[in-house]
Structure formats: C-alpha cells, structure tokens
Amino acid sequence: MKPNLILHVVAKFLIPLIILFALYVQFHGDFGPGGGFQAGVIFSAALILYSLVFGLDAAEQIIPPQWLRILAALGVVIYAGVGVITLLLGGNYLDYSLLGSSQIAGQHLGILLVELGVGITVAAVMLIIFFAFAGRGRT
Amino acid sequence: MDFFVGHYNYWVVIFLMLVGLYTVISRGNLIKKIIGLNIFQVSVFFLYISMGTVEGGAAPIIAEGVKLYSNPLPHVLILTAIVVGVATTALALALVVRIKESYGTIEEDEIHDLDHSL
Amino acid sequence: MGNNISLLLVVIPLIAAPVVAVLPRGRLPWAVALLVTSLCAVLAGMQLWAVLYDGVISYELGGWAPPWGIEYRIDAVNAFVALIVAAIAAITLPYALLSVEQEIPEEKIPLFYSALLLCLTGLLGITQTGDIFNVFVFLEISALSSYALISLGRERQALTSAYQYLIMGTIGATFFLIGVGLIYSQTGTLNMQDMATILPGVAHLKTVDTGFAFIMIGIALKLALFPLHLWLPNAYTYAPSVVTVFLAATATKVAVYVMLRILFTVFPHSFALATPAEELFIMAGIASIIVASTYAIYQVDVKKLLAYSSVAQIGYMALGIGFASATGVTAALIHLFNHALMKGALFMAVGAIIYRIGACRMDQIHGLGRAMPWTFGAIVIGGLSLIGVPGTAGFISKWYLVSAALEQEAWISVAVILFGSLLAVVYMGKLIEALYFKPATDSEKEVTEAPLLLLAPTWVLVFANIYFGLDTNLTVGLAETAAATLGVVNP
Numbered sequence A: 001m002k003p004n005l006i007l008h009v010v011a012k013f014l015i016p017l018i019i020l021f022a023l024y025v026q027f028h029g030d031f032g033p034g035g036g037f038q039a040g041v042i043f044s045a046a047l048i049l050y051s052l053v054f055g056l057d058a059a060e061q062i063i064p065p066q067w068l069r070i071l072a073a074l075g076v077v078i079y080a081g082v083g084v085i086t087l088l089l090g091g092n093y094l095d096y097s098l099l100g101s102s103q104i105a106g107q108h109l110g111i112l113l114v115e116l117g118v119g120i121t122v123a124a125v126m127l128i129i130f131f132a133f134a135g136r137g138r139t
Numbered sequence B: 001m002d003f004f005v006g007h008y009n010y011w012v013v014i015f016l017m018l019v020g021l022y023t024v025i026s027r028g029n030l031i032k033k034i035i036g037l038n039i040f041q042v043s044v045f046f047l048y049i050s051m052g053t054v055e056g057g058a059a060p061i062i063a064e065g066v067k068l069y070s071n072p073l074p075h076v077l078i079l080t081a082i083v084v085g086v087a088t089t090a091l092a093l094a095l096v097v098r099i100k101e102s103y104g105t106i107e108e109d110e111i112h113d114l115d116h117s118l
Numbered sequence C: 001m002g003n004n005i006s007l008l009l010v011v012i013p014l015i016a017a018p019v020v021a022v023l024p025r026g027r028l029p030w031a032v033a034l035l036v037t038s039l040c041a042v043l044a045g046m047q048l049w050a051v052l053y054d055g056v057i058s059y060e061l062g063g064w065a066p067p068w069g070i071e072y073r074i075d076a077v078n079a080f081v082a083l084i085v086a087a088i089a090a091i092t093l094p095y096a097l098l099s100v101e102q103e104i105p106e107e108k109i110p111l112f113y114s115a116l117l118l119c120l121t122g123l124l125g126i127t128q129t130g131d132i133f134n135v136f137v138f139l140e141i142s143a144l145s146s147y148a149l150i151s152l153g154r155e156r157q158a159l160t161s162a163y164q165y166l167i168m169g170t171i172g173a174t175f176f177l178i179g180v181g182l183i184y185s186q187t188g189t190l191n192m193q194d195m196a197t198i199l200p201g202v203a204h205l206k207t208v209d210t211g212f213a214f215i216m217i218g219i220a221l222k223l224a225l226f227p228l229h230l231w232l233p234n235a236y237t238y239a240p241s242v243v244t245v246f247l248a249a250t251a252t253k254v255a256v257y258v259m260l261r262i263l264f265t266v267f268p269h270s271f272a273l274a275t276p277a278e279e280l281f282i283m284a285g286i287a288s289i290i291v292a293s294t295y296a297i298y299q300v301d302v303k304k305l306l307a308y309s310s311v312a313q314i315g316y317m318a319l320g321i322g323f324a325s326a327t328g329v330t331a332a333l334i335h336l337f338n339h340a341l342m343k344g345a346l347f348m349a350v351g352a353i354i355y356r357i358g359a360c361r362m363d364q365i366h367g368l369g370r371a372m373p374w375t376f377g378a379i380v381i382g383g384l385s386l387i388g389v390p391g392t393a394g395f396i397s398k399w400y401l402v403s404a405a406l407e408q409e410a411w412i413s414v415a416v417i418l419f420g421s422l423l424a425v426v427y428m429g430k431l432i433e434a435l436y437f438k439p440a441t442d443s444e445k446e447v448t449e450a451p452l453l454l455l456a457p458t459w460v461l462v463f464a465n466i467y468f469g470l471d472t473n474l475t476v477g478l479a480e481t482a483a484a485t486l487g488v489v490n491p
Helices: A005-027 A036-054 A056-062 A065-088 A103-134 B002-006 B008-026 B030-052 B073-103 B108-115 C004-021 C028-054 C076-103 C106-128 C132-150 C157-187 C192-202 C206-223 C231-238 C241-266 C269-274 C277-297 C302-323 C326-357 C373-387 C393-407 C411-437 C452-470 C473-486
Strands: C057-060 C071-074
Touching: A005 A036, A005 A103, A036 A056, A036 A103, A056 A103, A065 A103, A065 C004, A103 B073, B002 B008, B008 B030, B008 C157, B030 B073, B030 C157, B073 B108, B073 C132, B073 C157, C004 C028, C004 C057, C004 C071, C004 C106, C028 C057, C028 C076, C028 C106, C071 C076, C071 C192, C076 C106, C076 C241, C076 C326, C076 C452, C076 C473, C106 C132, C106 C241, C132 C157, C132 C241, C157 C192, C157 C206, C157 C231, C192 C241, C206 C241, C206 C277, C231 C241, C231 C302, C241 C269, C241 C302, C241 C326, C241 C473, C269 C277, C277 C302, C277 C411, C302 C326, C302 C393, C302 C411, C326 C373, C326 C393, C326 C452, C326 C473, C373 C393, C373 C411, C373 C452, C393 C411, C393 C452, C393 C473
Parallel strands: none
Antiparallel strands: C057 C071
C-alpha cells in the first residue's frame, strides 16, 4: 500500500480526538446522553480508522486479536460481576444502591462500572467483527 | 388531509417497512436481502422513536425550567434493538462470506441449482 | 437466597458463556459447560418446587419495583418450561463431548460451547422474565446463537440453512417487536402482568388488534407453525447433531410458552376469542399434521424425516392451544414435555449413527440396526412414543389431545389426530425397515455399537419416555396446574 501523506497526517490528528471523545461519552454518560454502547463504538471507530490508513498488520500490533477476545469476555464479566457483588451484599441483582455509602453514591458507582463493562465489550466486539471481515482471505 | 399529515411519521414507517420486506422477499442476491432486512428493522426503530416524542418536550434530562420531557423509554428500547440489529447483520454478512467461499456465488437461484438448498 | 434461584438460572450461563469462550482448547470448556448446565437443571428443579409450594416468585432486577423495573415473574407455567429446557441441556451435554469432538473443528470447540451456553441463557431468560421487551431480547440472544451453532454443521448446506433461518427468524422477531411497540403505545407499560390489567380497557382499539396480530405472526414464525415452518427442516437437518438435539427439544417449546403466555395471560380471554386466532390455530395445526407428516414419509435423509415430524408435532400443540380449553392447553403442555423427550431421544440416536458412519441417508443405514442394537432400540422406542403407542409418553399426550377434541365435539380434529398417528407409523416404519430389515451393504460390516457416552444420555431419555408413559401423575399434574395458572377453563 502506498502511504498517503494527507491521510496519515489527518488520521494522526483525528485519532486522539476520537478516543478522547469516546472517553468523554463513556464517563459523562451518567450526567447526559452517552454511555457504554456509544463510547465503545466511537472508540473502535478510532482503531478502525487507524487500520484503514496504516494497514491491518499495524493495527493488529496495537491490539492483538487474542486480547480482543479476552477483553470482550472481560466486559461481560465486569457487568455480570457487579450484579453478583450486589447479590453478595444482600441486595437484588444489579441493585447499585448497596455499592456506595449513600444510595446516590452507590447508583453512581454501579452505573459507571456497568457502562465500563459494556463499553469494553462493545469496543472489542466491533473490532473483532472488523478484523474478522477485513482479515478474511488475506493469508 | 389532517389524517395524512398528522400521521406523517406512520406513513414513513409503513413505506420503509414495505420496501424492506419486499426487498427481502423479491431479491435473489443474499446481500440485497440483508439490506432489505436492515431497512425493515430501521422502520421499526422509527416507529418506536417517533412514538416516544412529546410535542414541545425537551430531552429527558432534568434541568431547571423544563416541565415537559419526551418519553425516554422507547429510545432505550431501540438502543437495545439496534445492538441486536448490528449483531444480526454481522452474523448474516459472515454467513454470506462463507457461502461465497463454498459455493462461489451469492445468487439464490444459482445456489439452488448447485444443491437445492435455498 | 430463595428468590435468587430464578435470577441465577439466567445469570450463571450468562457469565459462563464468555468465560468458556476464552478457555484453552481441550476438554475444559466442555467440563465447565457440563457443570453449568447441571447446576441450572438443579436450580430449575428447585425453582419449580418453590413455585408449587410457595406460590408465584417475583424478582425485581436492580431493586426497581415493577411495572417500572424489569421483573422476573415465575409461576407454574414458566417454572415447568424452564425445567424442561434446563434438564434437556443437562442431558445433552454428556452426549456432546464425543459428538462435538468429531463434528466441530478443534479450534472452534470453546466457541461452540460458549454459543450453546448463550443459547441456553436466552431460552431460560424467555421463560423467566415478566417483561415483554425482555422476551424479545432473550429471543434474539437464543436465536442469534442458534444461527451460529447451525452454521457449524459439516456440510455446506448448513450455511445456507443458517442464513435462511436468520432471515426468517429476524423477520419473526421484528414482527414481534412491532406488535410490542403498538401495544406499548396504548398501554404505556412493558410488564406483562401490568399489561394484563390495562389491556381490557383499551382492547377495543384497532391498534391493539394490529399489535396482537403482529405478535402472533412473529411468534408463529419462531414456532415454525405451518405454513411458516420453511426454515425448520433444513436447519435441523444440517446442524451438528448436538445442536439438533438441543434445539429440537427446547427452542420451539419455549416459543410455544411465549404463545401461551401472550394469548392467555397478557390478553384478556374474551379478546382472543373475539379474534379468529383460535380457529387459525386449529386450521394451522390440522394442516401441519397432515402436510408435514406426509412430507416426512418421502424424505431420504433421516434427520430431515424427523425434522418434518417435528413440524407435525408442533401442529398437535397448536391444536391444543386452539381448543382454548383447560384440557386443550393441558394437552399442549403435556405434549410439549413429551415431545422434548421423544425427539431428544430420536435425534440423539440418529446422532449416534452419524458418529459411527458419518451420514444418515436412508440408503446408507441399511442393516445398521443389527450392528448397533442399543441405538436401534432407542429409535424403536422413541418411534413408538412418537406414534403414541400405549405405555409410552406419546400416548398420554395424544390421549389428552383427543379428549380435548371430543369435549368440543371437534370430530375433524379427532380424525386428524388419529390419522396423524397412522402417518407416523408409516414414516417410522420406513426408518425401522431400512435399519433392520434391509440387507447390509458390505462396507458397513465393521460398524460397531456407539460409545457408552452417547448411548447413556439417549437411554436416559428413552427410559423417561417409558416412565412418563406409565406414571402420569407428575406430567399431567404439572400441566394441569400450569393450565390453571394461565386461567383457562373448560367452556
């Protein structure tokens, strides 16, 4: 692939911003519109842009596909794990109120953790899908 | 006249729904079927979201001076349905890739000629 | 902790699925899946026990009270269906080890078990939840994982049948979603119990009629009710043996449950009676018994023969629902249980043949019955149960179905049920003839009996077929309680 200077420069400029925006959407999700789904997709968009511009091999060096599989599983486990912790604290499944000192603090922490799990899984799964299609028939 | 203009969102939904369903049924190309399926699903997303709108209502975030909010629940439901739709599309496309690899074609009638399976 | 059972039933396989996906190759994924399914079966049994003795279980997810939060609401009906699903999963897993090692490429085995557990999560979730949108989500979880599972079959037709199932299944699920949306727009609630209290007040609206129709068509597609069954025969035929066993015994059963729940719990009885739904069920049931059984006779592939027979059996359940009487619904629920037993046993036995000779076309299995006597025995007893010979589980369901039809003086239905049994004699007879009475071809001389690990689960189901044919207290009692819970009464 012939490197294209404009694409390289623009991508290098944009990718940090996209990731920053993804993190904003992720962690601001409990005050305004946002959350794990959207953040995960935006985050994976940054990496997909990277692999479109710099090639699949370069992208796979940043995040090896084996990691992605573990990350995708990890996200689900974080989400379900929060539920199990609330169960162990004596409440109902995903009853966040028990997680913090006050009800509001608990709800806050709970939704943050669950959305983190969602975000990790969504980002990882989007990348797995992309790599699976893009890498097919390459070797 | 009011009946048509007042329910314009439903007309859009019905149009998209029929376009999508017709595409799924009438096209022989497996990818076009998936596109039809997506249009069909999106029409349902529209149905839900337009239903949740309250005229003059603000986005459902608590703020001072805002009395009327839109119903956020349909949006949340559709967020889930969109995720389901993405998963379905990804899986369908993956199947089409593998069908192409083992049959060498993605036309329904050609596949049928090969081993009567579609 | 008592109430947490209903929740753990969904959460345990949900957590196990991603964990299994990242486990190393080898037998560890299978062992974890076996542990999880057995645990689920035990929990489902405990849940049924708790429901029968302490009444309805209600579990509020996240501590949000219904109708705002999602509620898991378990009465005798869901507890019964959940037990069927979990128990079949637990019996399928020991069977899976050898069959999967032979049929699935080694690197995909962890993902295979992961998808199987996700499918179980979805199916159990449908039975547990009291929220109608949640039903849609779990329906899609189970459906998506079953498309993936079916596509893992050895032949390339597995891909096209998975694709076909995906298109039809998604249309079905989307129809369901449209229906739910329309009804939500009139009731403002998604909790099924809450919906049931609000719906009588708005039942006269056209929107509700439309929503009802959409939901019914959507589930009928998932249920493979004739003439919406086209995806089923191919999907069951080309799926890996284990997947066929699991799906044939559980997936359509759960769809029947959703149908019952919506017809009898969510909508008021007078509503369903005012629509032509019942007549349509009876007509679809009659048509599927006759047409699908006739198709079954002409199949050369044994799995396809049994798949068409499954469509016919769904017809029997539809008849039971269509009678809309306590006896009819009881019969449908009994058949739901018994059909899981007999089709489970039959597909397992066919899977054992595939394990030995790698195929199951009629002309390839000539004389195999003599080489594999135990497998053959399982097919014979399973077949007798399918026909409805006294002393097997199939007889009990046919008996209740015929009495329900007699109660309503539906003579045509009675005739069709009996005629359907005759057709079953023909197609099972054809299978048994090929297995036992046709001379064996030379190449199959060295075929030996299937390994114990395949035979044992098969025979557990075969014995269950005989046991529940002789001792009917458990099944009939449960089904009657469940029908009473649904609130159907004899007219």
